[in-house]
Amino acid sequence: MERLENLKQQLTEAATTMVPQQEAFIGSIDQGTTSSRFLIFNKAGEPVASHQIEFKQIYPQPGWHEHDPLEIVDSVEKCIDKAVAQFEEQGHSGKSIKAVGITNQRETTVVWDHTTGEPLHNAIVWTDTRAQGLVRKLKQRLGAGDLQSICGVPLSTYPSVSKLLWLMENVPAVKECYDKGNLAFGTIDTWLVYKLNGGRKRNIFVSDPSNASRTMFMDLKTLSYSDALLDFFRLDTSKLKLPQIVQSGDPKAYGNLASTVLQGIQITGCLGDQSAALVGQKGFHPGLAKNTYGTGCFLLMNIGEKPVVSTHGLLTTVAYDFHNMKPSYALEGSIAVAGSSIKFLQNNLEFIESSAKVSQLAETVEDSAGVTFVTAFSGLFAPYWIDDARGTLFGLTAYTTKGHIARATLEATCFQTKAILDAMGKDSGYDLKELAVDGGMCNSDLTMQTQCDLIGIPVIRPSMRETTALGAAIAAGLTVGFWKSLDEFKDVNSQGTSTFKPTVSAEERNTRFARWEKAVQMCRGWAS
Template sequence: MVAQESFVGSIDQGTTSTRFLIFNKKGEPVASHQIEFKQIYPEPGWHEHDPNEIIDSVEKCIDGAVKRFEEQGHSAKSIKAVGITNQRETTVVWDSNSGEPLYNAIVWTDTRAQNLVRKIKQRLGADELQKICGVPLSTYPSVSKLLWFMENVPAVKECYEKGTLAFGTIDAWLVYKLNGGPRRNVFVSDPSNASRTMFMDLQTLDYSDRLLDFFRLDTSKLKLPKIVKSSDPKAYGSLASTVLSGVPIAGCLGDQSAALVGQKAFVPGLAKNTYGTGCFLLMNIGEKPVVSTHGLLTTVAYDFDGMKPMYALEGSIAVAGSSIKFLQNNFEFIESSAQVSQLAETVEDNGGVTFVTAFSGLFAPYWIDDARGTIFGITAYTKKGHVARATLEATCFQTKAILDAMGKDSGHSLKELAVDGGMCNSDLTMQTQADLIGIPVIRPAMRETTALGAAIAAGLAVGVWNSLEDFKDVNAEGKNTFKPAISPEEADKKFGRWEKAVQMCRGWAS
């Protein structure tokens, strides 16, 4: 047997798959298991998950990873706690008596509540909401999904009238079910998730009567999870089943906040960008929330026991990795996503091509709903490589636009950008990013930063780590640093062309 050491488990419940990873004290993953689950698209713009399938996938991933862990000679008893990180905004409703879901979960990407949101925006005081909760009224936050349920699903209406309707984001659903459901009734959420509902006041980290009244929700009929700290040894209960039955759940963070923690961005002015299907850029802005005037969201970074809550500005890009899938599946330029860099490197530059990848409008900081994907500058000289390069550059340009907005909102100028997610594997993309933003881009050797963030939250709660100081050397070795290699003038010129293209792609969908 390997000598007894302390480990922390991490449930990473994402949009397309669930994973369970086990980390050692050095922050290294030693075992993991992953399961993809069904994506349900009943109508255009609708996106659902089966809430019970999500629970099932989590339990199977825990058992699968622990089996591999034990095969290495470790003991399951050395796993001291489990943390949770999850897709945010995705909404589940269930009957609090039976603990059974009343409908599929509505996923964060879902836009079915568009007309409902349009109506609510006409209400008096609608333009004041973001100052309280940090998030603008759109189909994105959980409130729009809950209101759609209440208007359109008879079983949900009935439970609401009876006073047994429970609402939760995925973290609350996971904690509730992993504790055994109504039997123990552990019904909680952390501030990084609760700040995505539009129900929480960013200053108090508690539900706002003004927000709940605005949405005409009666809290005597609707059960909301109690908001507790992101790192807590008792509040989240413990696993009721799996091979880790009895192990405490001790931490919880929404996925983008978890990635910020996993990148060790504990000081105001540090930022991370996750290059996934879309792109999520978060910047730590310290102990006071700043409501954006430049098209960004304000969210809770983390709220750890014994520390002041920390806040973040967030900008999201709708299309990042999915633009590479587009080149692969729709244009058939490449056979796998990994080949995009090779194709882009067959040419020296973009050949004058700019690709605004606004397949479903542009997100932060532009928020142009009626923009559509547009390629400018095509000539008889244009080759596949130029389009591939312009595709990679599109994400880098939008990242620069978000960073500029963050600088204006926060008053912090960024010294470096930490990166993770699939697209950051491309050296060309990361070099392009550094060139455009004019600061170093840091890519860690170990990229499981989201899962690590949840492990950090749980490990701090049970004493596996004692303070943020303990993470100084975690994931510090083997990182790549990409330094800017072009002049600021050249970067500005390139960005100017991009901004011109953004303005020219407006209005296509109107």
């Protein structure tokens, strides 16, 4: 009898080992400036399914940029359903998706009525400059010079606070809601989590530190709201509802999806898009940096567990604050116009049929022939912070062709990246050895070689470019034990990388950059 029982047990164990273990996956919502996406990643950090939907860009006046908050939510939910359908067509089960992470455009501001859950105005996008006059007035207030030492961000039209104050001053419905004590404020992460959880019914109202650090309301050292900052902006927190700041990875705080085919799946991670890209590029240690060439351009360097307030025109931000880990900080340089300058050539000037052909046009000439294009369509961001600059072309001659202007357009982003890297070296004390890159513009070999030549260090481009979405997946996956530690990512996305090495002398590099700096100074004051 005993032998028979042993035989049965052996047969059961053998059968169990023959049944393949169901593979597990992590979902990632990537809500960007021009489109929303949903990607599904396996444990090797590879996307196995995805869907993308572009949404309407609203430009009511020059310098104004808005999104429909409800359209953003709708696009995300549709992306989830479409990507999961594709995923299941491959033979996988939606139930194998263990959690969902979110990454999002950051400073973009949404306000809604807490009692109804309905937005009171279009979202004001991070690129919007309508609050320029308001910011000038704020800079005259006593204590304005001390703000950056608390929150890491200088006063400008960029952070969320200027957009919120403009709405309160200029939109009667917003002011009325504030006076009644019902005004809810959030960046896109907060709005998405709120709506994806079902809105007012469950009222999941949170933000993570990488997003909250972009509002000018959060103290970088404590990762909590600062009374000094809120007092400076004269905001009454008994009338304004601010989201609770929780960790970038949290097993409960972000709730779960109330609808879509993934209804009930937990949301366990959230990161602002540029922090997510740093995580996706495995920038887990001080001195590692990445540059994302998207609609704008964002360079982040990990500076470790203590914030360093920049004295060279950069921002200090939260890189990530993961579950059961100490928070990490980053220095950041933001360029307002990068990929959008290529769209400008395509849509406004009709130089090219599609963005992908800009490199081909630029390669029709050997260099820019002295043409310099300061693409300050919304002013210049880091490290210059010139709000009244506007896009300016210098060096045009009868010899200038479309190819020269195309090349100068690509170079503009590369020059600004060099200026930011120079500032980072001074602020951080780290000598950067290489620069990891991602984003649409990095697909251009010409742009990456130009970048490499201007900064004088290797540029590393991974084969899998979905690093922002991967960062959100990592935040969610670490929280639920899908990945156990940061050490597991050592070999993730390390195969098939492209390395660009400098090909010009330091003298040529410095001469070209000096011409750029001259153009920057000449573009001041165009917007009164």
